[in-house]
Amino acid sequence: MQKRKIIRRILDNITEKLLTISGAVTGIAILFITFFLFTEGAALFQSPQFEHGYALYVNSSNPVNTLQPEETKAIFDAEITNWNELGGKDGEIKIFRIDDAFQIYPESELGENYELLPAKLGEIISKEENILAFLPTQYASQGTTVKALTAKNIQPKDYFLGKEWLPTATPVPLFGVLPLVLGTLLVSIVALLIALPLGLGVAIYLSELASDRQRRLLKPVIELLAGIPSVVYGFFGLVVLVPIVQKALNLPVGETAFTGSLLLAIMALPTIISVAEDALRNTPRAMREASLALGATQWQTIYRVVIPYAKSGISAAVVLGIGRAIGETMAVMMVTGNAAVMPQSLMESVRTIPATIAAELGEAPAGGAHYQALFLLGCILFVFAMIISISAEIISKKKNYKAH
Amino acid sequence: MKMKKQILLGLTLCSLAFTTSAQKIKGSETVLPISEKAAQVFMKSNSANKVTVTGGGSGVGISALIEGTTDIAQASRKIKFSERQKLQESGKAVKEITVAIDALAVIVHPGNKVNKLTKEQLEGIFTGKIKNWKEVGGEDLKIVPYARETSSGTYEFFKEHVLSNKNYMSGIMSMPANGSIIQSVSQTKGAIAYVGLAYLNSSVQAVSVSFNKGKSFTAPSVANAKNKTYPVVRPLFYYYLTKSESKVKKFIDFSLSSDGQKIVEEVGYISVK
Numbered sequence A: 001m002q003k004r005k006i007i008r009r010i011l012d013n014i015t016e017k018l019l020t021i022s023g024a025v026t027g028i029a030i031l032f033i034t035f036f037l038f039t040e041g042a043a044l045f046q047s048p049q050f051e052h053g054y055a056l057y058v059n060s061s062n063p064v065n066t067l068q069p070e071e072t073k074a075i076f077d078a079e080i081t082n083w084n085e086l087g088g089k090d091g092e093i094k095i096f097r098i099d100d101a102f103q104i105y106p107e108s109e110l111g112e113n114y115e116l117l118p119a120k121l122g123e124i125i126s127k128e129e130n131i132l133a134f135l136p137t138q139y140a141s142q143g144t145t146v147k148a149l150t151a152k153n154i155q156p157k158d159y160f161l162g163k164e165w166l167p168t169a170t171p172v173p174l175f176g177v178l179p180l181v182l183g184t185l186l187v188s189i190v191a192l193l194i195a196l197p198l199g200l201g202v203a204i205y206l207s208e209l210a211s212d213r214q215r216r217l218l219k220p221v222i223e224l225l226a227g228i229p230s231v232v233y234g235f236f237g238l239v240v241l242v243p244i245v246q247k248a249l250n251l252p253v254g255e256t257a258f259t260g261s262l263l264l265a266i267m268a269l270p271t272i273i274s275v276a277e278d279a280l281r282n283t284p285r286a287m288r289e290a291s292l293a294l295g296a297t298q299w300q301t302i303y304r305v306v307i308p309y310a311k312s313g314i315s316a317a318v319v320l321g322i323g324r325a326i327g328e329t330m331a332v333m334m335v336t337g338n339a340a341v342m343p344q345s346l347m348e349s350v351r352t353i354p355a356t357i358a359a360e361l362g363e364a365p366a367g368g369a370h371y372q373a374l375f376l377l378g379c380i381l382f383v384f385a386m387i388i389s390i391s392a393e394i395i396s397k398k399k400n401y402k403a404h
Numbered sequence B: 001m002k003m004k005k006q007i008l009l010g011l012t013l014c015s016l017a018f019t020t021s022a023q024k025i026k027g028s029e030t031v032l033p034i035s036e037k038a039a040q041v042f043m044k045s046n047s048a049n050k051v052t053v054t055g056g057g058s059g060v061g062i063s064a065l066i067e068g069t070t071d072i073a074q075a076s077r078k079i080k081f082s083e084r085q086k087l088q089e090s091g092k093a094v095k096e097i098t099v100a101i102d103a104l105a106v107i108v109h110p111g112n113k114v115n116k117l118t119k120e121q122l123e124g125i126f127t128g129k130i131k132n133w134k135e136v137g138g139e140d141l142k143i144v145p146y147a148r149e150t151s152s153g154t155y156e157f158f159k160e161h162v163l164s165n166k167n168y169m170s171g172i173m174s175m176p177a178n179g180s181i182i183q184s185v186s187q188t189k190g191a192i193a194y195v196g197l198a199y200l201n202s203s204v205q206a207v208s209v210s211f212n213k214g215k216s217f218t219a220p221s222v223a224n225a226k227n228k229t230y231p232v233v234r235p236l237f238y239y240y241l242t243k244s245e246s247k248v249k250k251f252i253d254f255s256l257s258s259d260g261q262k263i264v265e266e267v268g269y270i271s272v273k
Helices: A002-046 A069-076 A098-104 A117-127 A156-161 A178-209 A212-227 A230-248 A257-281 A285-293 A298-309 A311-327 A330-335 A353-360 A369-403 B002-021 B032-045 B058-067 B081-089 B119-127 B153-161 B178-187 B222-226 B242-256 B258-267
Strands: A054-059 A094-097 A131-136 A146-148 B022-027 B050-056 B072-075 B094-108 B116-118 B144-148 B173-175 B191-196 B205-210 B233-241
Touching: A002 A156, A002 A369, A054 A117, A094 A098, A098 A117, A098 A131, A117 A131, A117 A146, A178 A212, A178 A257, A178 A298, A178 A311, A178 A353, A178 A369, A212 A257, A230 A257, A230 A330, A230 B178, A257 A311, A257 A330, A285 A298, A298 A311, A311 A369, A330 A353, A353 A369, B022 B032, B022 B058, B022 B242, B032 B050, B032 B072, B032 B242, B032 B258, B050 B058, B058 B072, B058 B081, B058 B233, B072 B242, B094 B153, B094 B178, B094 B222, B094 B242, B094 B258, B116 B119, B119 B144, B119 B205, B144 B153, B144 B178, B153 B191, B173 B178, B178 B191, B233 B242, B242 B258
Parallel strands: A094 A131, B022 B050, B022 B072, B116 B205, B144 B173, B144 B191
Antiparallel strands: A054 A131, A054 A146, B072 B233, B094 B191, B094 B205, B094 B233
16 A cells, blocks of 8 residues: 555656656747747848859949949849949949850860959959959959959848848849738738628627537537648639639739738638637626626627627637738748739738748758848747737736636 | 667667668759659669658758758759858868759740740740730730749749849749649739749640740740750759769669659650750
């Protein structure tokens, strides 16, 4: 008898230790992930504007010393073609890339390991005074006739307030996250506006009006909705929802922010319904009966007594619904068209943060500026999610305070 | 307790045994079908060698190669200067093998009357200068260009070879995969996009292109890509470290052999031989 007791105590002890350890491990893992995310993301602002290992060079007689990222992009897209538009002398800008050198000189003249390349490049730049050369710094010549344009590191202002997301543009990638942030918020908030009335209606019906049999049938079906993988939702959206939206609203394209919101609303419904229904059903029987005893009708009881009592629970449902919508990746990626523009209307294509990360991280060179920019996007999403869960916490705390 | 330990030990030994004999291939989704099929056939005849193939993207494959977590990186683009520099810094040299050739087809909605475009027109459409189909001989309809994701090898190849290195129009629609591009183009009247030749099907219409200012137009097909009249083609690569050559040689040789190249054609790409 005594022995058994001792064994049980030891076992209890071990279980307790194991639980403590697993808690600690989880905590450390979360801290580690957060730390990793933010260090990778913050490294972006130590990266140069240009692709790693490259710089822009001009003839030293050129008065231009530095170029803004947008200006550089416009030049290479042939939208700015004259130096006088940039405060230089009048003369057409001649763009030169490293590959052009191989067309001017045969490879045999450049030496086995390209050791003659710097001299040749220097020659080209000094001969042509309107040149703008985009070259690897490794092969740049240090002659007096060649001037390197100064390049700053990527600025936080350009990142957080930039309006263009062109992460693989050469020579200057543009990492403006504003369209992505706004796109994410637009799609999620509209989704919530669609899902909230619908979800609340279903929750009220389930908790107050439905008979036991109906509830027993409906509840699992709605919960099944949460169990469908998001890719399946996306596929459904692309094949069914997109053509419907396109035809019904007579749009040139069906992949719009609105389609994404519609799909997200369907996906957020189960969360909203089950949380709101729980809150409604938690209203004490005594309160309902008191209201009915005073002569209120069933509808009056619902919206004067039950809903105000369950307010904090319903708010929690709203917040959790937003959380589901903001983080959703696959389904949104398949139906919103992913155009990285500042959202002008609901009927245009937008791109969300999760879709951007999912689509681009696989091909971005590890450790480069693009990679870090994507991590920083992850940080932004993390901050969003944190704000959402903290507010959900605060809201549900409020309920306890009221009840006692 | 003891038994548990034994099981654990067995598991670790097993996984160790697997890691030592297996060769890993990782990278581009475009090359993935070739590698998968080739690995299957290769393992049938060389049961001692295990080959595991995973996707992830060209960038993932090459960075795994630099970090030493894969033996072969499959890529649909050439290794970038910055990646090459990283390899140099860690004192590794890399070898490049062209395993197959892929052709890109420009596609439009099947109801579109336009069935041929020049390089200049394509450039105008994808950079946003040409906005309506009537400017290129079609009906009065807004052009909706679709592109692949900004970081896919296909996106960059098209930019380099068709757009003369200019950037795509800002706010171009971008789709995560070849399949969803086909789906979108088949249900959007003004759509234009590009996909790998292997993905072409009857729900969309392929456009003939001209790279000599409209003198001659060539339709995308395996035959035209093979006889080099079709201009929008790109090589697909395997990269491996020169020091691990002996380990991967057998598989590389197999994929370049006539059997391996037959697989390339079965999957829908163009053989290099």
